[in-house]
Amino acid sequence: MTENIEPNNQCAGYKTSNKDSQITLESIFLKGIGFQRRGILKKLLKLRSVYKHAIFSSFRRKKCQKKKGLLAPVAIALSPTMRCNLSCVGCYAHDYSCDNELSLDTIDDVLSSAENMGVFLLVITGGEPLMKDGILDVFKKHKNLLFLLITNGVLMGDKVAREIASAGNIVPVVSLEGWQEQTDARRGHGVYDQVKRAMGYLQNEGIAFGFSATVTRLNFDTLVSDRFIQEMIDRGCVLGFYTEYVPLGSVAEWNLVLEDKEREYFRERILEIRRNKPIMVAHLPDDEYGVDGRCQGVVYGSVHINSQGYVEPCPFAHFASDNVRDNGLESALRSRFFAELRSSEAIYRHGKIGCSLFENREILEEIAKQTGAIPTDCPVFAIKKTDVSKSSIK
Secondary structure, eight states, X not given: OOOOOOOOTTSTTOOOOSGGGOOOHHHHHHHHHHHHHTSSOGGGGGGGHHHHHHHHHHHHHHHHHHHHOOOOOSEEEEOSOOOOSOOOTTOTTTTSOOSSOOOHHHHHHHHHHHHHHTOOEEEEOSSOGGGSTTHHHHHHHOTTSEEEEEEOSTTOOHHHHHHHHHXXXXXXXXXXXXXXXXXXXXXXXXXXXXXXXXXXXXXXXXXXXXXXXXXXXXXXXXHTSHHHHHHHHHTTEEEEEEEEOOOOSTTOOGGGSOOHHHHHHHHHHHHHHHHHSSSEEEEETGGGBOTTOBBHHHHTTOOEEOTTXXXXXXXXXXXXXXXXXXXXXXXXXXXXXXXXHHTSGGGBOOSSSSOHHHHTHHHHHHHHHHHTOEESSSSTTOSOOOOGGGOOOO
C-alpha cells in the first residue's frame, strides 16, 4: 500500500484553507453544550463534568499510546440495534441484519474498555437506539463518557426525556430533513410533528440537545437557511449534526447526492452559521478531513461497532476483521485491517461523494480481502455505481 500520496484538495466544494473549516467534533459538542450552560436551566448543571472528563480522557489516550502502543480514538460510533420503527428513503443501514444483537452486558463491557483507553465521545446510531430496551441505563453507568444519541424522536416521551435528563451524560440529537414536507417525504407521514413533540419534551427538561439531518439535493438549501436555523434555536437546539447523503446499499438513491456547486454553497453557509449563530454545527464529511485531505476519523482510530459486534472503519464502510465478542475492543483496534487502511490511498478524499472509503471502495475491498475482513451486510457493495451527473430528481 502506498503511504505518501498527494491528495487532490482542489476538487469542487472542498476547501481546507479556511481555518474555520478545521474544527473537531469534540470541540463542536463541548461548545454547543456551553451555549446551553449559560442559561438558567438547572438540570443542565450535571453536564459540567463533561469538560473535566474531556481533559482526563485526553491524558488516558496519551498514556495508552505511550505504554501500550495503542491508537485510542477520541470518538467511537456504536449501533446498539439495527431495528427501526421508520423506513427512511435511501437509508444506509437498510442492508444490515437485525439479528444477533449485542447484549447489554457486552455493550457495558465495550464501554468500560473504551473509557479506560481514553475514548470521550460515543456517537450512538442505528437503527433506532431507543428500541434497545435498557440502553439508557447502560449509558448512565459510564459517567466519564459523553453519549451523542441520534434518534428519530418517535419514542421520545416525557418519561424518556426525564431519564435522559437524570443521566447527565447523554446529548440527544433528533433527526429531521428540513420542514414538514421534506421530513415526512423521506421519513414517513406525521414524523415531523413527532420530532417537534420530542424536542418539546427535551426542552421542558432543560436538556442540551440538537438536531441531525441528512443533506441531499432536495433539502441542502433549507437546512442552512436563516429561517430553519432560527427555528431549531427557538426549539432549544444547541447543536446541529449534518451528514451528506452517501448512496449506500440496495436502496441507494444516487439522485440525492449533492452536486459540486450545491456542496460548495452548503459548506460556505456552515462556516457563516458558526461565525454568526448561537448554535454549533457539525458538517460531515467535511469536518473529518484535514488540510492533507485524509479522513481524520480513520487516521486517528475512530471506528463503528455495529449491533452484531463487528468493528468497522465507519458506518459507511461495512467491512470488519474483528468482533468485540471475540477478543474485545482493544484487540479489534489493533487489527491489521485498520493498520492497512490508515496507510493506504483509501483515506484520501476525491470525487463527488464526500466519504473517502466509499469513493475508494475498490481499495477498501482489496484491503479487506488481503487482511481477511468480511462484509458485514449484504449486498452493500454489489450495487453498480450509476452516473451521478446524468441522474435527475423526479
